[in-house]
Amino acid sequence: MSVQEQHHRGAYLVWVVGLAAYLLAVFHRSSLAVAGLVASERFDISAAQLSTFVMLQLLVYAGMQIPVGLAVDRFGPRAVMLAGAAVLTLSQTAFAFAESYPTALAARFFVGMGDAMTFVCLLRLVNAWFSARKVPEITLLTGPIGQFGAIIAAVPMTWALSNLGWTKAYLLAASFGVVVTLAVLVWVRDEPHARSVRGPALSWTNIRRSLSASWEHPGTRLGFWMHFVTQFSSTVLGLLWGYPFFVRGEHTSEAFAGVLLTIMVVAVMFAGPVLGRLISNHPWHRSTLVLAIVLSIVLVWTIVLAWPGDAPGWMLVVLVIVVGVGGPASMIGFDLVRTSNPIDRLSAATGIVNQAGFLASLITVIAVGVILDQTGQNFKAAMSFQYVLWGLGLAQVWRYRVKTRARLVRDDPERWARHAGIG
Structure with a gap:
């Protein structure tokens, strides 16, 4: 080593x-x-x-x-x-x-x-x-x-x-x-050689400079939209609407609905180390991996929502496994932050990214509830709201993937040439 x-x-x-x-x-x-x-x-x-x-x-x-x-x-x-x-x-x-x-x-x-x-x-x-x-x-x-x-x-x-x-x-x-x-x-x-570290005083000038510099870098925005588009589906299922969707929308037993949510948590736990090793060995393909995972989530949800009548149990198991992978996939956005910002503004940039997935989750939790009330508890219609955020998120990931790579070509052409970039 x-x-x-x-x-x-x-x-x-x-x-x-x-x-x-x-x-x-x-x-x-x-x-x-x-x-x-x-x-x-x-x-x-x-x-x-x-x-x-x-x-x-x-x-x-x-x-x-x-x-x-x-x-x-x-x-x-x-x-x-x-x-x-x-x-x-x-x-x-x-x-x-x-x-x-x-x-x-x-x-x-x-x-x-x-x-x-x-x-x-x-x-x-x-x-x-x-x-x-x-x-x-x-x-x-x-x-x-x-x-x-x-x-x-x-x-x-x-x-x-x-x-x-x-x-x-x-x-x-x-x-x-x-x-x-x-x-x-x-x-x-705080650090190996210091119990506590302190940064610049939090004046409005320093705050504005730190946030502006973080947000200005396309790598931070790419991380933001990665976190936004990957996390919300699993969060919404696990936090509030998963159990009602399976029991009332897909007419499973209460026990099987609980099993499905447990399987999703297990998928989250197993996917994290695998994705961590992948992006560690292939940092150039981080955004490609996110795009592939989100498209897989969209595909499986489409099959479930388009299934005539209730989707079979095995298909719901596939759904929670694939959706579960989106949870740890959202963490890839933080790796973009790490390679796009200096240490003195790293946490501010991380905070910007970390709010993305929870903002998307909050929007979806509220929207699903409103649609359920308006449609007489039509869960398939309510869960279809996710396509709005998937469409927005995927478009923005692709947009800032291009911008991040262009920024790398400008700032570090040698690193670009070695194909060890940050996108």
Whole structure:
């Protein structure tokens, strides 16, 4: 192994601790998924009010990405990750004691905020501690492992709500944050040779310069649209509409619908390392890989939606596997950010990209709900809304793929000649 390919000593410890913080964030994000009925009774709310929790968290998460990225560039990932863990712990504690709908909404608002302060920090740590060749593999492994937090939230929270009640269950969940916060405090360093790093002061001039420079580079925009077009289908299925679509739209049993969503999570976890190795070995083909994956997702959805009557079970299994691959594929957008921006604005650029998929997911969650109401619960019509975002996203990926390669020819013709580009 060459020096350039080696990671710093302690890199895996920092990654594992940061990954624990990310797992905790996903756990808290998903902890309401199994508590819907209990929450409806506790706060005396309708199904529409219950869905507001999901939309609020998505909106806050997406809206916080750029501010969090700027904060990481200014104060370092360790400080922001610590703040995120503290916010998650306090907000889940508040949620445990909430007895009214407005109080619960406020608590989930801060859960979304704490969640948003974790992932960008972890990516910054990965870039600081691992070699350039290893970063893509670790990045695409990070996302799928983090999503395991959603699985961890399901069974323990179901048991806790049944046996301990609302307040004790969420207090128990909040207590995990204390452990993770201490672990980050003790073992995480911003860089191998510095516990904490600081960037330029956050003046309006510096903020404007950082965001403008990041967005100006076509590689950042290519990463944005990659994240936008790959992630939303799996997020929408996993977060809200998958279960109703399978049970009411495709008339599967409730048990089989649960199996399908589990298969999708497994597909996410297995696809991440494979895609990480592919883009590490073939960085020139990153956008080509994204285009192929999205077109595959579109093709399988088209077959399911066009199937006369209900699609067979095996076809739905194929659907969730292919759609699941889109989750880790969205992480390829972060690798474009890494190779398109200097380290001092990397987190701000990452924040720009990270909001894309969640923005697309939020739009789709709302649109599907509206179309279902307008069409009398026609799930095939509602799920067809995805073609609007696929069309927009694919066109923009192709557009900025061309621009990114043209930028590379201009800035680094020797690298272009060696066919080791960033598109």
